[in-house]
Amino acid sequence: MTTSPRALCGGSAPGKTALDGVRVFDGRQLSEPRTVVIDGGVIGTDAAGAQLIEASGAVLLPGxxxxxxxxxxxxxxxxxxxxxxxxxxxxxxxxxxxxxxxxxxxxxxxxxxxxxxxxxxxxxxxxxxxxxxxxxxxxxxxxxxxxxxxxxxxxxxxxxxxxxxxxxxxxxxxxxxxxxxxxxxxxxxxxxxxxxxxxxxxxxxxxxxxxxxxxxxxxxxxxxxxxxxxxxxxxxxxxxxxxxxxxxxxxxxxxxxxxxxxxxxxxxxxxxxxxxxxxxxxxxxxxxxxxxxxxxxxxxxxxxxxxxxxxxxxxxxxxxxFGLMDRGAIEPGLRADLVLLDGDPLADIRATRTIRRVWCGGTEYTPA
Ligand SMILES: [Zn+2]
Structure with missing residues (x-):
């Protein structure tokens, strides 16, 4: 179990990115593997023209x-x-x-x-x-x-x-x-x-x-x-x-x-x-x-x-x-605040620490 974030690579200004094969926390459980599109600062719907990130087996949480x-x-x-x-x-x-x-x-x-x-x-x-x-x-x-x-x-x-x-x-x-x-x-x-x-x-x-x-x-x-x-x-x-x-x-x-x-x-x-x-x-x-x-x-x-x-x-x-209706879930149109994990926090909450990548408003975080 990692206790500190890994090196987070590939940071860039918001463009269009598609996370492929990811299991999404929907507020109750994990979805079947699917594609999530980050389109500018928000969750998009159309993966056409997106840069693909292979994320099979990974878990995606709302930020x-x-x-x-x-x-x-x-x-x-x-x-x-x-x-x-x-x-x-x-x-x-x-x-x-x-x-x-x-x-x-x-x-x-x-x-x-x-x-x-x-x-x-x-x-x-x-x-x-x-x-x-x-x-x-x-x-x-x-x-x-x-x-x-x-x-x-x-x-x-x-x-x-x-x-x-x-x-x-x-x-x-x-x-x-x-x-x-x-x-x-x-x-x-x-x-x-x-x-x-x-x-x-x-x-x-x-x-x-x-x-x-x-x-x-x-x-x-x-x-x-x-x-x-x-x-x-x-x-x-x-x-x-x-x-x-x-x-x-x-x-x-x-x-x-x-x-x-x-x-x-x-x-x-x-x-x-x-x-x-x-x-x-x-x-x-x-x-x-x-x-x-x-x-x-x-x-x-x-x-x-x-x-x-x-x-x-x-x-x-x-x-x-707190009236932040643009976040808190992974749905089209909401802010692309996202945390990609290696582990499954529904099985063991400590897996929230297995952070692979983070996006804040569609921009991937990279350490300064
Ligand atoms: Zn205080």
Whole structure:
């Protein structure tokens, strides 16, 4: 089993390429061997005039989506792309100029972003070196200005850091105002909630998506049933939670996080694969971009998802829940975000690591 991407040869600007004899993941199973056409930036239908790539026995996945990353520069995009992560949903990057420089880079991982996150003045996020001053939200009036500023900057959704009561995050009236302002602007609001106290506040405040999952003891049954009945979505970032538990010298605390994911899954809550990939100084744990998504898929399978469900958690589900209707599946007209594998990840999820080639928007990735 390879753990790093192989040399990826033949990179070029989008033309017309046909992958011949490939078995395609259709969201549930692998197809019989067939031909997939990459026509410019999208999946095409007609192989006439295409450059043929022999891919008998290989497996083709839609490009993987990591639903929780942080961006640090062009290197981040390179790393994600090398590991088949063709879309990254950034959950806090600043300043806006850095973000703008990483949007829409041809041939590399495509991003969406929350921009600057909303945080309280006294929690751990306020102590992250270099944290944007604009991130601190003090009261409900401030909350409305914060959300308006993110919308003006072109944020794709709003990220709100929720802490347990007394731990320095925004108070409940401010949280309520943040989520309400996001919804009034037609934006999805993603809550960071890594502890039990924070999870309850995030549910009450109206979070659409809750990211992270508490350690130490499982979520309450009432919280699980609220997540399901109220149509919430979870991005548990098991890779990050495992790292946090280990960094505290309490690796056993991770079992509860996995149990919570199992319970959310049984209740029918949509689970999205996200890693919290970051190389930020001053955070509890640094998660490697790209490689970590393959570990997250393994942890989701450990928590009880089938291999097909884990693959959907990193393809069609994040596309649906973040409104990315041009990706997440291999169908004519969709973006040609593709990962060609030697192994079969439906048989063994670890086979997502057997990457032969990657295309981002129809351009084959080749290492710089
Ligand atoms: Zn994060």
């Amino acid at each position: 993987l989506i990591d639903a929780h990353i942080h961006l640090h520069g062009r290197d981040t995009l390179e790393q994600l792309c090398a590991y088949g992560v063709t879309t990254g949903l950034d959950m806090a990057t600043w300043p806006p100029q850095l973000l703008a420089s990483l949007r829409g880079v041809p041939g590399l991982t495509d991003i969406r972003s929350a921009g600057t996150p909303a945080i309280g003045s006294g929690g751990p996020h306020a102590k992250i070196p270099g944290m944007a001053e604009a991130a601190i939200v003090l009261d409900p009036e401030h909350a409305r200005r914060f959300v308006a500023a993110r919308v003006a900057e072109g944020a794709d959704y709003i990220k709100i850091v929720v802490e347990a009561p007394g731990e320095g995050g925004p108070d409940q009236p401010t949280l309520d105002a943040l989520f309400a302002a996001a919804h009034a602007q037609g934006m999805k609001a993603v809550a960071h909630a890594a502890s039990h106290g924070a999870y309850a506040l995030a549910l009450d405040a109206g979070a659409d998506v809750i990211t992270h999952i508490p350690l130490g003891r499982p979520l309450e049954a009432t919280e699980v049933s609220r997540m399901a009945s109220e149509g919430r979505v979870t991005v548990p970032t098991l890779t990050m939670m495992e790292g946090v538990a280990a960094s505290r010298g309490a690796a056993d605390d991770f079992a509860a996080a996995s149990q919570s994911v199992a319970a959310l899954h049984r209740a029918g809550v949509p689970i999205l694969a996200g890693t919290d990939a970051n190389s930020q100084p001053g955070v509890p744990f640094q998660v490697k971009h790209g490689e970590s998504l393959h570990h997250e898929l393994e942890l989701l399978v450990d928590a009880g998802l089938s291999t097909a469900e884990a693959l959907r958690a990193a393809t069609s589900l994040p596309a649906r829940h």
